[in-house]
Amino acid sequence: MSDFAPDAITRAVQGDIAAFEEIYRAHSRMVYAVALRMLGQAEDAEEVVQDVFIAVHRALQGFDGRSSLKTWIYRITVNMSLNALRRLKGRRREMALPEGMEFEDSRQMVQESVEREHLEDKARTLLQGLPADQRACLVLRVQEGLSYEEISRTLGININTVRSRLKRAREAAVKAAGQRRAEP
Amino acid sequence: MTCAKIQELLISDYIDGEADAAVKKLVEDHLTSCFSCREFLSVVQTTDDVLRQPPQERLSEDVWSAVRERITQAPLGWRERLGLVWEGPAFRPAVVFCASLAVAFFISGVIMPDQDRLSAGMGTSPQLASGNLLDDAEDAAAFADDAISPTAVEDFMDSAGTFTG
Numbered sequence: 001m002s003d004f005a006p007d008a009i010t011r012a013v014q015g016d017i018a019a020f021e022e023i024y025r026a027h028s029r030m031v032y033a034v035a036l037r038m039l040g041q042a043e044d045a046e047e048v049v050q051d052v053f054i055a056v057h058r059a060l061q062g063f064d065g066r067s068s069l070k071t072w073i074y075r076i077t078v079n080m081s082l083n084a085l086r087r088l089k090g091r092r093r094e095m096a097l098p099e100g101m102e103f104e105d106s107r108q109m110v111q112e113s114v115e116r117e118h119l120e121d122k123a124r125t126l127l128q129g130l131p132a133d134q135r136a137c138l139v140l141r142v143q144e145g146l147s148y149e150e151i152s153r154t155l156g157i158n159i160n161t162v163r164s165r166l167k168r169a170r171e172a173a174v175k176a177a178g179q180r181r182a183e184p
Numbered sequence: 185m186t187c188a189k190i191q192e193l194l195i196s197d198y199i200d201g202e203a204d205a206a207v208k209k210l211v212e213d214h215l216t217s218c219f220s221c222r223e224f225l226s227v228v229q230t231t232d233d234v235l236r237q238p239p240q241e242r243l244s245e246d247v248w249s250a251v252r253e254r255i256t257q258a259p260l261g262w263r264e265r266l267g268l269v270w271e272g273p274a275f276r277p278a279v280v281f282c283a284s285l286a287v288a289f290f291i292s293g294v295i296m297p298d299q300d301r302l303s304a305g306m307g308t309s310p311q312l313a314s315g316n317l318l319d320d321a322e323d324a325a326a327f328a329d330d331a332i333s334p335t336a337v338e339d340f341m342d343s344a345g346t347f348t349g
Contacts, residue, residue, distance in 0.1 A: 017256065021248070028243055028247070028248070032239075032241075036239045037239065042241045045241075046244065049251075050254070054251060054254055057251075120237065120239070120240050122234050126234065143238075147200075147202070166195070167196045170228055170231065171195060173231040174227050177230070181188070182187035182221070182224075
């Protein structure tokens, strides 16, 4: 994640669009990655990115700094992704193949691309099979590297709830991989 | 500790680095002697590795353009920031009324005094005698240049010309 100037928030609140762009550049990759993992579709994730930053811009004045800006933006992103999931629920949607793949003129690069695409498909399938609350915890933990405490603060849930959601998510993932758990 | 209990730790605190030193040692001691739990951990780690891959898709630059457009289309002015904007249905008629009032004051202040003077007797006005009403009209038009349309200025000049002619 790129950095932004310490006074960027103050300047953005005063209407400085360049300062807000700094904040956008520093967080948009993370917002997009979470939204994409949550929703599975690039176009849906891009809509969420837009909505998240519009919401951030509107609410920036009220940002009290008690949580870090990053945690605050994570929270908005997860909530907006969950809202988008609710809106999309029930729609029959076909999984699109990843867009924008660049084929290099090299057999090795093509092979790597195919492997990455395969992994990408696996990750997508795995996540889309999970309930949204478990998916959010798994994305924040594994992809974004947040601790249980940070996930707890981001999602506003008890730390034991974070733990149990992660357990259930990984149980499902392991089961999908064909691995059986030991009987209790 | 049973394999079931160890595997419960493997899919949460252990793999997530949240286990304390004692629990970590307990799990690792178990793993050295249990093939099925090592295999189980390997599957969990592979799954996490897959999820850890950043998405291939890159965020389009168009998204920032769209965000920027949406922000700049509806910027927060100082009135909005101070909560002074009343967005009720009567806001627009109020603006129209105030504008009409301002125009009425303008007309009564610039045109009517001259008309009064004209109606009082054209011969008694030194300005009219010297043809200076046209100069006054030009001054008024220059003063209100930004406030009224060119057509309105022309109309005003015509009417002033009529009186001086």
